[in-house]
Amino acid sequence: MGHTVRLVGLPYIQRQNQDGSADTPTAGVEISLCLELPRVTDSNLAMGQVARAVLSAIGTPAWLLQDLAETARVAAQYMVLHSAEPSYRLLLSADEDGIAVAVTDYTPAALTAPPAWQPVPHDSGVEPRATRMTSSDGMQLHRTPDGHLRLRTESRWRKPAPSA
Template sequence: MSTTVQRGTMSPYAPDAPEQTPPYLSLTVETDRSPRTHTLTGEAAHSLLAAIGAPPPLARRLSDAATVAAHYLDGHSTQSRYRLHITADPGGVSLTVTDYTEPPSAGAPAWQPVSRASHPEPAPTALDLLPDRGNDAHGLDLHHTPDGHLRLACRSSWAEPKPTR
């Protein structure tokens, strides 16, 4: 397992986060495929989110999403490695689990969304913009590349959900 921190500061929920600097953090973890990859991916996501000071409900939701995404890759991918990527910014947290593990110098692949019926959809104008589902991180967006790589991703805001009656 390898970890890369690309740049940034702490989350707005970290006790020592500087107030004048907007938080931006990008974390990447790669792991070899194994019988427990989905569990390890979820645990890694939870640990990384807790380390940056994410509220516990957000960390749980996103770690559950990472577990589900890695479990999907276990059943639909033949690649030998998976990548978990977490990006935190002032608006929220994006989480991606993919079987595309090429180095950044290779450039971004041509991700295309897949419909709920597993049919390719027309490419949107901005492929890497994920819809912010507020506090509903359970809606994973599935994308694929023309050469067969898979990516499941979601985005959630920092705000904790309001209690419902």
């Protein structure tokens, strides 16, 4: 059984090198974070702030930080408005290549297989509002056969080169 944690301020992360010195934002990063919030009015603002704090702490470049934090907030608002589940989750995963941010109303039950996420076509009428994104695919909406939702985006750490 999990423990309840009360967050009274934004998270603080300080990375260190193996020699104990403070890490630089350009060093390799590997992090996985899951935050669950109740589906209530303005919980999307808290999710956006937590995403911003964590992304900033791991050294996300400024050109990417705003878009990813805003994506988390918009995706959370979509869950508040379109899901009947009592809570939803922020899933943040980063490694040295890039970062993935997802918001879902799916809560894994013990001893179950991962859900079968199916993309929702853009012409289905349930696509979230477009946002200014720097990732190659933008925000993608998926649904499971039993109705759970997930909004997800992936981005690379390096800014894409301008196309000719």
